[in-house]
Amino acid sequence: CTLDSEVALRVGGDFFFDPQPGDSPVKLVLIAGGVGINPLFSILLHIADLHGYQEGKGNAYKMGTVKLYYSAKNTSELLFKKHLLGLMNALPGKIACRFHVTRQSARICEELQPHVTGE
Numbered sequence: 001c002t003l004d005s006e007v008a009l010r011v012g013g014d015f016f017f018d019p020q021p022g023d024s025p026v027k028l029v030l031i032a033g034g035v036g037i038n039p040l041f042s043i044l045l046h047i048a049d050l051h052g053y054q055e056g057k058g059n060a061y062k063m064g065t066v067k068l069y070y071s072a073k074n075t076s077e078l079l080f081k082k083h084l085l086g087l088m089n090a091l092p093g094k095i096a097c098r099f100h101v102t103r104q105s106a107r108i109c110e111e112l113q114p115h116v117t118g119e
Contacts, residue, residue, distance in 0.1 A: 017043045019050065025064035033071045040068065041080050044095065048087050051094055063094065071100040075108055075116065085111060 007029075016039075017028070028047075030040045044066065051063050072078045078099055087095045099116045101108075108116050 017046060019061065019063070021061055023062065025062040027064045028066045030066065030068045031070075032068065034077065035079065037070055037079050040070075041083070044068065044084070044087060048091060048095065051091055065093070066095050068095075068097040069100065070097060071102065073103045074101050074106065075099070075104060075112055076106075078112075081112065085115075088115075 019026070028043075030043065032040045047063060047066055050061050068084070070078060070084075075081065078084075078101075081099070084097050088097055097115055099112065101116060101118050104116075104118055
């Protein structure tokens with residue numbers, strides 16, 4: 001977002017993302033902490049499927065970009081981290097993830113390092 005951008009924010013409730021063919025592409029920012037990643041991971045998988053469908057079929061879906069900000073105590077508590085890294089690698093520039101750890105004491109693996117910030 002930039003200064004004076006209009007954003008929609010929703011906390012709690014049902015989580016879903018159901019774009020329709022012909023909808024304008026949107027830029028999503030997803031924010032998760034701990035196990036709160038579960039519904040957002042499902043949304044990311046759906047978006048990845050739509051990107052694949054879009055490229056394979058030349059359909060009317062116009063997908064925007066997604067940025068996930070995900071926080072946990074340490075990298076071992078980041079659920080789905082290997083899958084999230086895989087999505088970023090499969091869809092560079094379309095899906096990006098930033099991980100924030102608050103109590104990391106162990107060394108962060110090399111694969112995660114570029115995507116992790118700490119306290």
